[in-house]
Amino acid sequence: MDNAVTKLLGTQYPVIQAAMSYVTEAQLAAAVCNAGGLGVIGTNPGVRIPERDAYKTGEIMRREIHKLRELTDKPFGINYVTPVNESDPSRIYADAVKKVFLEEKVPFIVMVSTMNDFIENEIKALTAAGANVLYREISCTVETCVRAAQAGAKAIIVTGLEGGGHVSDYNMTLLNILPQVTDVLTDIPIIASGGIINTKTARAAAAMGAAGAYCGTCFLLADECCAHPDFKQLLLDSRGEDAIIWRASTARMVTNQNYVGRICNALDRGGATRKEIRPHYAGKFGKAMLLGDLEQGCVTFSPSIGAINKIRPAKEIVEDIAHGFA
Ligand SMILES: Cc1cc2nc3c(=O)[nH]c(=O)nc-3n(C[C@H](O)[C@H](O)[C@H](O)COP(=O)(O)O)c2cc1C
The missing domain is CATH 3.20.20.70 (Aldolase class I)
Incomplete structure (x- = not known):
């Protein structure tokens, strides 16, 4: 091409x-x-x-x-x-x-x-x-x-x-x-x-x-x-409508609605600052993607995942x- x-x-x-x-x-x-x-x-x-x-x-x-x-x-x-x-x-x-x-x-x-x-x-x-x-x-x-x-x-x-x-x-x-x-x-x-x-x-x-x-x-x-097999399976089971978006330390973050996603989303909606939201997700990507901790790790993907x-x-x-x- x-x-x-x-x-x-x-x-x-x-x-x-x-x-x-x-x-x-x-x-x-x-x-x-x-x-x-x-x-x-x-x-x-x-x-x-x-x-x-x-x-x-x-x-x-x-x-x-x-x-x-x-x-x-x-x-x-x-x-x-x-x-x-x-x-x-x-x-x-x-x-x-x-x-x-x-x-x-x-x-x-x-x-x-x-x-x-x-x-x-x-x-x-x-x-x-x-x-x-x-x-x-x-x-x-x-x-x-x-x-x-x-x-x-x-x-x-x-x-x-x-x-x-x-x-x-x-x-x-x-x-x-x-x-x-x-x-x-x-x-x-x-x-x-x-x-x-x-x-x-x-x-x-x-x-x-x-x-x-x-x-x-x-x-x-x-x-x-x-990526951990459980993380891959979670993606296969996910739909676009599972994704939520909240303010991160830089721009915004799209995640699913697990423990990390729910906390960050709630903090954002409650008016927390970016600095206050950061510790709740930063450094937690590997936990989900490599170690397969699907609740305490940060799970991010495109809403196109449904396809x-x-x-x-x-x-x-x-x-x-x-x-x-x-
Ligand atoms: C699981 C995951 C981890 C990501 N990590 C990074 C990263 O470390 N650095 C970066 O520049 N972008 C990162 N991105 C964004 C991607 O580089 C890229 O911009 C994005 O995946 C494109 O959208 P798509 O997922 O719909 O293809 C990440 C995206 C995903 C889904």
């Missing part, structure tokens, strides 16, 4: 497996790369509890990059969750990861953030250092996409409210935001994200001007995904979505 995204990525298909903390390690990313898509290593790859040491965080990423390179010779990406400003306490971890991905000359960097002057300068600096930045704004607007493009991003990932994980602070679905972006940004590849799980949904994104898809939830149900009813090889998922762009 030949379009703006496959040309940029050097892949057979314009399908990118989205970064998801804990479960997007070398095994899944390599399966996606070998199937013709772009696999992306997420944060905390191959670990069961988050690493507290910044240097070791970077070295964990290096180990995973090496592992991936043993499993595939295809291009791949890694997730760079950018600090929001110079004094962000997460900066020491992000800097450690950045040092590693620059040293390792990782082909694509999926930079996820909330646009401001610091982020714009970071895109410029990474681009100047030779990195290929695919930029994903959490609370996506036309302005933030334009700013990222002007700063040097090689492609823009437009995420609508349909997605899993952190979602926009604005009530804009992919149907709302994607056509606005593709109207304005016509000379840079636009990749759609949020609720894309198969040919049909990919076709809708293509109709709105996207040349590729960045997909998370559907790859949770790949054979090669290391996913089987676990299948990553290759099948990649090809299914790719058909939508044919």
Whole structure:
């Protein structure tokens, strides 16, 4: 398949497996790369509890990059969750990861953030250092996409409210935001994200001007995904209407209505601050996804989940979505 995204990525298909903390390690990313898509290593790859040491965080990423390179010779990406400003306490971890991905000359960097002057300068600096930045704004607007493009991003990932994980602070679905972006940004590849799980949904994104898809939830149900079997079964049993959205420390979070989801939702509705809500879900994703604690862990997925009813090889998922762009 030949379009703006496959040309940029050097892949057979314009399908990118989205970064998801804990479960997007070398095994899944390599399966996606070998199937013709772009696999992306997420944060905390191959670990069961988050690493507290910044240097070791970077070295964990290096180990995973090496592992991936043993499993595939295809291009791949890694997730760079950018600090929001110079004094962000997460900066020491992000800097450690950045040092590693620059040293390792990782082909694509999926930079996820909330646009401001610091982020714009970071895109410029990474681009100047030779990195290929695919930029994903959490609370996506036309302005933030334009700013990222002007700063040097090689492609823009437009995420609508349909997605899993952190979602926009604005009530804009992919149907709302994607056509606005593709109207304005016509000379840079636009990749759609949020609720894309198969040919049909990919076709809708293509109709709105996207040349590729960045997909998370559907790859949770790949054979090669290391998520706990009970977590996978929960996803298979879940329906879109199980999803709720509440304010998180950054933007909003979509989860199911387990113990963690109910508490965070109630706190949000009761007017709690983002800072007050944070401890009730932060650091609890691995608990659900890796350890299978489906009540005390944080369970996030796209409401498109209702249409996913089987676990299948990553290759099948990649090809299914790719058909939508044919
Ligand atoms: C279980 C889960 C974990 C996620 N973790 C991360 C993460 O660590 N970093 C990140 O940038 N995005 C994360 N996301 C968001 C995805 O990268 C992606 O934007 C989203 O999954 C796209 O929507 P979809 O799930 O409908 O495909 C996560 C999403 C899910 C479902």
